[in-house]
Amino acid sequence: MSAPPSPPGPGWRPRLRRAIVLRHDPVRDQDLLVMPERIVVLNEEAAAVVRLCDGERTVGDIVTELTGTWPAAPVAADVSGFLVRIRDEGWVG
Amino acid sequence: MSAVAPPWAMLAELTHSCPLHCSYCSNPVELIARDRELNTGQWVRVMEDAAAIGVVHAHLSGGEPLLRPDLTAIVAAAARAGVYTQLVTSGAGLTPARLAELAAAGLHSVQLSVQDATAAASDRIAGGRWFATKERAAALVREADLPLGLNVVLHRHNLDTVGEIIELGASWGAERVELANTQFYGWAMRNRDRLLPSRDQLRRAEETVRAWRERLAGRMELIWVVPDYFDGVAKPCMGGWGAISLTVAPDGRVLPCPGAYVLPGLAFPDVREHSLRWIWEESAAFNAYRGTAWMSGPCAGCARRDTDFGGCRCQAYALTGDAGRTDPACSLSPDHHLIQAIATGDRPGGDAGPVANRRMPRARSGHGGEGG
Numbered sequence: 001m002s003a004p005p006s007p008p009g010p011g012w013r014p015r016l017r018r019a020i021v022l023r024h025d026p027v028r029d030q031d032l033l034v035m036p037e038r039i040v041v042l043n044e045e046a047a048a049v050v051r052l053c054d055g056e057r058t059v060g061d062i063v064t065e066l067t068g069t070w071p072a073a074p075v076a077a078d079v080s081g082f083l084v085r086i087r088d089e090g091w092v093g
Numbered sequence: 094m095s096a097v098a099p100p101w102a103m104l105a106e107l108t109h110s111c112p113l114h115c116s117y118c119s120n121p122v123e124l125i126a127r128d129r130e131l132n133t134g135q136w137v138r139v140m141e142d143a144a145a146i147g148v149v150h151a152h153l154s155g156g157e158p159l160l161r162p163d164l165t166a167i168v169a170a171a172a173r174a175g176v177y178t179q180l181v182t183s184g185a186g187l188t189p190a191r192l193a194e195l196a197a198a199g200l201h202s203v204q205l206s207v208q209d210a211t212a213a214a215s216d217r218i219a220g221g222r223w224f225a226t227k228e229r230a231a232a233l234v235r236e237a238d239l240p241l242g243l244n245v246v247l248h249r250h251n252l253d254t255v256g257e258i259i260e261l262g263a264s265w266g267a268e269r270v271e272l273a274n275t276q277f278y279g280w281a282m283r284n285r286d287r288l289l290p291s292r293d294q295l296r297r298a299e300e301t302v303r304a305w306r307e308r309l310a311g312r313m314e315l316i317w318v319v320p321d322y323f324d325g326v327a328k329p330c331m332g333g334w335g336a337i338s339l340t341v342a343p344d345g346r347v348l349p350c351p352g353a354y355v356l357p358g359l360a361f362p363d364v365r366e367h368s369l370r371w372i373w374e375e376s377a378a379f380n381a382y383r384g385t386a387w388m389s390g391p392c393a394g395c396a397r398r399d400t401d402f403g404g405c406r407c408q409a410y411a412l413t414g415d416a417g418r419t420d421p422a423c424s425l426s427p428d429h430h431l432i433q434a435i436a437t438g439d440r441p442g443g444d445a446g447p448v449a450n451r452r453m454p455r456a457r458s459g460h461g462g463e464g465g
Binding site for chain 1: 099101145146147149150175177179201202204238239240242268269271311316
């Protein structure tokens with residue numbers, strides 16, 4: 001497994017790992033990350049980041065897009081901190 | 094949303110038939126015959142109804158689910174409904190064509206059972222020469238780029254090789270190895286005295302697992318399912334009765350847990366007669382031990398009652414004859430001495446004699462699962 005360097009640079013293009021599914025759950029009205037033995041309930045911000053982990057956008061692209069959505073938030077720090085956490089969980093690579 | 098929280102997971106026991114004969118089989122002693130199985134159309138509707146009431150995960154299990162010729166149609170129905178599917182298989186019958194078909198239908202992951210680290214030992218426990226089949230199945234799953242998990246039921250005859258089992262998982266490309274100490278229900282209960290490990294064996298195995306977990310951190314996940322006969326702590330069985338998961342039996346009965354077949358006094362509702370929503374929310378069987386109001390004895394006033402939910406109803410019944418009592422695995426249970434006596438080796442004939450491989454009913458002609 002080739003993990004990107006830690007902390008990831010702005011050029012890293014995170015991609016949700018195959019077989020991990022991001023979906024909206026209409027019954028609970030929540031966003032879920034579904035994997036073989038685990039279901040993670042995402043809050044709105046987390047879901048917004050994961051939705052952009054398509055392997056094409058860089059971390060910088062993701063930060064730029066979300067800064068437009070949450071102009072008052074410290075998006076750059078929050079996003080890269082979150083991405084490192086979910087990379088360490090093995091959810092994105 | 095109603096007052097009853099929706100279920101997250103469904104165990105779909107598609108068939109009780111299985112080519113393996115594992116001595117620790119947790120399926121009921123009385124297996125459901127193939128001519129009583131739900132047909133394709135009925136399983137398709139179960140998947141749709143399950144999604145509609147909130148089921149996110151479906152574990153397609155058995156017996157051996159690959160014995161269902163309509164498995165692909167069932168997987169496709171789950172995928173259409175947005176349900177994440179995991180095939181739980183022995184590997185028997187997993188050909189390249191079959192796997193390609195299942196993956197194309199939307200199968201998300203595969204969990205493969207392994208009995209031990211070597212062919213000879215594994216085949217002895219499985220009651221047949223299946224190890225090579227499993228090794229091929231694992232390779233096929235990895236070639237198909239599906240996540241592979243192994244599940245290994247642990248007991249006295251394989252706990253000493255748990256390190257080798259973990260190495261096997263790593264060499265087969267598993268992302269996760271579930272090391273599940275035998276739960277004593279169904280057929281396994283019959284073999285309990287010959288499957289129970291010694292306390293020393295367990296301690297050594299736990300140390301081995303701990304060391305491997307550090308070594309493999311970030312590469313392979315190791316799950317250790319605790320041996321509740323030894324810990325003095327009741328397991329939070331099923332995450333609570335009717336709280337997280339439901340089991341659909343091959344014949345369409347719906348149970349809060351796959352061990353509940355044997356519990357007396359509960360009429361398990363049938364998907365052919367009731368909606369899954371009614372079964373989950375309203376049926377007497379699902380409400381019998383839901384929440385904490387049913388508790389008595391030490392559970393009712395216990396700080397852990399919302400953590401372990403009183404332990405396992407099936408185990409309470411098996412050991413005390415009353416499914417409403419505190420699980421004797423709990424050190425606070427007035428019946429705890431029953432489990433202590435068993436776990437400390439005070440069991441007649443414990444070390445002697447072979448374990449009995451699971452017997453299967455004779456095959457019948459025809460297959461109730463086809464058509465529909």
